[in-house]
Amino acid sequence: MRTWFKGRWHEGNPAILGAADHATWLGTLVFDGARTFEGVSPDLDLHCARVVRSARAMGMEPPVEADEIERIAREGIAMYPDDAELYIRPMMWSAEGAANLIAPDPGSCVFALTIEDFPVPPLGAISLTVSPFRRPRPDMALTEAKAACLYPNNGRMLTEAKSRGFDNALSLDFEDNVAETATTNAFLVKDGVVRTPVPNGTFLDGITRQRVIALLREDGTEVEEASLRVEDFAAADEIFLTGNAAKVMGVKRFEEREMQLGPVTRRARELYWSYAHGA
Numbered sequence: 001m002r003t004w005f006k007g008r009w010h011e012g013n014p015a016i017l018g019a020a021d022h023a024t025w026l027g028t029l030v031f032d033g034a035r036t037f038e039g040v041s042p043d044l045d046l047h048c049a050r051v052v053r054s055a056r057a058m059g060m061e062p063p064v065e066a067d068e069i070e071r072i073a074r075e076g077i078a079m080y081p082d083d084a085e086l087y088i089r090p091m092m093w094s095a096e097g098a099a100n101l102i103a104p105d106p107g108s109c110v111f112a113l114t115i116e117d118f119p120v121p122p123l124g125a126i127s128l129t130v131s132p133f134r135r136p137r138p139d140m141a142l143t144e145a146k147a148a149c150l151y152p153n154n155g156r157m158l159t160e161a162k163s164r165g166f167d168n169a170l171s172l173d174f175e176d177n178v179a180e181t182a183t184t185n186a187f188l189v190k191d192g193v194v195r196t197p198v199p200n201g202t203f204l205d206g207i208t209r210q211r212v213i214a215l216l217r218e219d220g221t222e223v224e225e226a227s228l229r230v231e232d233f234a235a236a237d238e239i240f241l242t243g244n245a246a247k248v249m250g251v252k253r254f255e256e257r258e259m260q261l262g263p264v265t266r267r268a269r270e271l272y273w274s275y276a277h278g279a
């Protein structure tokens with residue numbers, strides 16, 4: 001792993017937070033995740049732009065803009081072999097003002113970026129359940145930011161799902177609609193139509209999600225964004241998940257039901273790979 005911090009690259013995992021940083025005490029840290037595989041870094045610019053937006057949503061003033069973050073990320077990627085599979089994590093946090101519970105000092109925002117080896121998981125190995133834990137309502141948390149402080153809730157979703165033998169879990173929103181999973185967005189396929197939860201401010205409208213919707217539509221597949229219930233997923237012909245880490249992942253089991261890795265899931269992954277390679 002390499003880390004860019006305060007103008008230069010460091011080997012490994014340097015200490016970058018202070019004991020009295022606002023972020024250390026109060027969790028004011030935002031991050032994003034992009035990846036490189038097979039020599040390409042699809043939508044890296046969008047991930048860099050999102051971390052800047054997340055910081056502003058949290059009341060911080062980013063010390064770097066998206067194009068500079070992308071430049072630093074590409075400088076780091078160039079330090080690895082061409083075929084490396086890498087995870088790129090830009091992050092920003094508030095370094096000052098921990099004595100005040102109120103919003104961070106906007107000008108004390110610090111930037112760092114880590115790059116580490118992280119292989120792309122295979123297409124179809126996921127078992128999925130429904131989490132007893134929900135996404136927060138937008139008036140209960142800063143859901144428009146990809147903020148570290150939201151993730152312990154996702155962590156306990158995963159822990160609980162794994163304790164029952166599942167790999168991941170659907171989370172519901174405050175109206176019992178399916179939101180996403182602990183780590184990805186979720187799609188179902190029914191009678192050839194792709195359906196996915198419509199963004200309502202409770203979950204991340206993922207960059208991979210948006211890309212896959214556009215690619216499937218261009219390819220002639222109907223994609224509907226709608227309020228979906230657990231029963232819709234239970235009755236689906238296929239379920240697949242999207243996110244920066246694995247891109248498109250098939251689901252092989254939903255609750256007790258074994259599922260097939262279907263043609264639409266395979267097509268979505270294929271379309272994403274072609275897009276990533278500029279085809």
Ligand code: PMP
Pocket residue numbers: 033154180181182183184185204205206207208209242243244245
């Ligand atoms: N939801 C959650 C909770 C996530 O952590 C992620 C991964 N960033 C996603 C969805 C997928 O978003 P993206 O495609 O932008 O990576």
